[in-house]
Amino acid sequence: MIERPTLPAALRAVGLTLVAPPAATVAIVAARALADARACPAARILAVATNESDERAALLAGADDASSGSDTTIALRARRLLAPAAAITIGSLHIDRITRTARRNGRPLSLLPREYALLDLLARHCNQTVARAQLHQALFGLRFDPGTNVLAVHVSRLRAALEREGGAPMLLTDRGRGYRLIPDHPPPVPR
Structure with missing residues (x-):
């Protein structure tokens, strides 16, 4: 579970709602729980990391994006992952x-x-x-x-x-x- 209590509010500010897989289109997971997110194969995965090393590890493990930044940065990256190519x-x-x-x-x-x-x-x-x-x-x-x-x-x-x-x-x-x-x-x- 992600331990970022202000993340849901940051997501709402960019028009998103945090839901748990398998209903999610974007799975936002703690970097250490990346393997669990693969239960929803169609989801894009944004790993929330605690540091740059965790970001690299998450990207190498197959995450579509990773961030150790602020909740606002994470919310913006989630919105970008959801935007389909035109x-x-x-x-x-x-x-x-x-x-x-x-x-x-x-x-x-x-x-x-x-x-x-x-x-x-x-x-x-x-x-x-x-x-x-x-x-x-x-x-x-x-x-x-x-x-x-x-x-x-x-x-x-x-x-x-x-x-x-x-x-x-x-x-x-x-x-x-x-x-x-x-x-x-x-x-x-x-x-």
Whole structure:
């Protein structure tokens, strides 16, 4: 538990409320409790450290940010972690998160709301396999596999939209694990 009694007030001052995982989008944890925060894999983790050495250790252990500063600084860093990027570009795919639209090679993709949510989630985890369980939770609010093909149907529709007009495959299936979105062309090699 974080022993900073004025932190909730500092968070409220920037428009945030401190909640405990797994409901949290940003997990604010004591640096020594970083492993416990991984119980909520979708959360961004801000480690509250007691000194600079703890900050470095928390960042090396996988925290998205760490601070040993004032409660106001911690609150501002939490707000920054929550601010989504307005746009995501992966190869020829461009996702506008404000208008909730996507384009590939300049061509708009016709996506249903859940297909857009699936694309957005996979894009935020580009090149990483997103587990089926995590997708069921994020898209349908289910904490279990319902034993239906509803997820596979949305993946199939998204894949068809992405690959329309001969586009290179971007949405891969990692059999038995989940799905992964990759760039359609590798990044340039520095010279």
